[in-house]
Amino acid sequence: MRQAVLAATVEILSAEGLAGTTVAAVARSAGVHETSVYRRWKTRENLILDALTAEVDTALPIPDTGRVDEDLVRYFRSLARLLGTAQGRALLRLSVEYEDNARTSGNAESDDGMLDDRRGLYWSERLRRAAVMVRRGVGRGELAADTDPGLLIEAVSGPLFVRALLSGAPLDEPLVRGLVALALDGARSAPRR
Amino acid sequence: MRQAVLAATVEILSAEGLAGTTVAAVARSAGVHETSVYRRWKTRENLILDALTAEVDTALPIPDTGRVDEDLVRYFRSLARLLGTAQGRALLRLSVEYEDNARTSGNAESDDGMLDDRRGLYWSERLRRAAVMVRRGVGRGELAADTDPGLLIEAVSGPLFVRALLSGAPLDEPLVRGLVALALDGARSAPRR
Structure with missing residues (x-):
């Protein structure tokens, strides 16, 4: 069923x-x-969230090519594609509306508390899954040992979410490659180490 | 008046x-x-947007310390502080709602077309102002000549917007410093040039 x-x-x-x-x-x-x-x-919102979660986890496989740059480009290309679809945008909107309601009402413990909590953490959980690509890169010595996996994932995914939600600017391949390159190599003109 | x-x-x-x-x-x-x-x-929304724009431009001065890292940390610290306030969140919500309506209705030319356009581009315009800090860094030789100023600003601001809108995670000083350091130095373990 x-x-x-x-x-x-x-x-x-x-x-x-x-x-x-x-x-x-x-x-x-x-x-x-x-x-x-x-x-x-219990609620329509929980149903929709559950359905979209299943869809999203299918749409966002975690690649494992043996190279961190390639893994990240593939993953964020999938995310960019997803955020350009009606389903991806529906999920984003739902998340924003939920966060909004939760804060406006100040009501952290609603009737369906556990499900609500899960909903608020929806995107954090998706991004936590992606951090394994960065940890593998650190393990292979490609990335500095003190790299913060969550922060790196946020730095690449953040602009994609913002373009989908706010600016409406294109979510294309050059953007994904540019963001991954920036997070890996930085913008400084001189090497740092 | x-x-x-x-x-x-x-x-x-x-x-x-x-x-x-x-x-x-x-x-x-x-x-x-x-x-x-x-x-x-003309509309309540235009009034609110105009009021918040004036507030935001006052809250987000563009620093000019002579060092790109220091400029960026100061600017994004201000942005993080703003996004943590009721006014900052009100503006963000307004922007998301507007984008939503514009896409759902597919109505790019409404009665107050010019003002609506301005509204859709609100955050893009705020970020475009910030790009001058990056261009100064390129001019001083601190950043690589092929640095994309808009992309760098997006990579640091994106996670701040996403935390304010979606995850509710803290917008604090370590986050701002971490994001600026990542965008400037990257995560790779070896120098790239």
């Missing part, structure tokens, strides 16, 4: 957008009772 | 948030007629 409901959710989301993705529509399309959906996911 | 209205807008925004910042409330507080406000700013 879970797979059918999640697939129906993604399909409706792509066709109808966030507003059109109701539990009723999903249940009808998946051939299950609305009450079964509510029993499992 | 302009100064009085903008000051009243910022004051109400800080006290009441976005929802409470109506043209009626602003006009009352500034001692002007509502119709005068509408004549000049």
Whole structure:
């Protein structure tokens, strides 16, 4: 049942957008009772988040080519592509709206507390998965031993998120390569070590 | 009149948030007629954006210490501080909502087209101002001649925006210093040139 409901959710989301993705529509399309959906996911938002998470983790495999620069370019190329799709943007919007509500209401412990917590940490968790590419690079001696994996991932992913959310500037290959090169080599004119 | 209205807008925004910042409330507080406000700013959103822009440009001076690392740390420390305030977050939220509406409606030419365009480009314009720090660094020979000023500014500012909008992670001094150091020196273990 879970797979059918999640697939129906993604399909409706792509066709109808966030507003059109109701539990009723999903249940009808998946051939299950609305009450079964509510029993499992509690809220429409949890359902949508669960569906998009499954999609995103499929869309963002963690490469392991043996070279940190190549791994990073491949991974962030996938992220850039995802953020350019309707589904990627839907997920981003959902995350921003959630953060907003959580702060405005000051209500950290809502009725579905555990699921809400997971939702707030959604992108942090996706990025934590990506840090393994950096740790491998450190292990192979490609990167300095004191490299902060999380910070490096943030420095490359941050501009991609901002372009998707705020500026609308293109999310293309030169951008991805430029950001990875900057995070690996820096902008200084002289070598530092 | 302009100064009085903008000051009243910022004051109400800080006290009441976005929802409470109506043209009626602003006009009352500034001692002007509502119709005068509408004549000049056309919409509530334009008024709020104009007020926040004036505030932000004051909050984000462009330093000129003669060293690119010091300039960048000072500038992004100001940005991090701003994004931690209610006003900074209000502006970010407004930008995201606007981008969202613009894309959903596919309506690039609305009734107040020129002002809308300006709004969509709001953060791009703020960041373009900051690029002069990088160009000065290139001019002094501190940075490589082929440095892309806009990309470097995006790589440092992106994570700050993302933390403010999505993860809620702290916007502190170690983060700012770490991001500037990464953008200047990179993460590689060996010198590149």
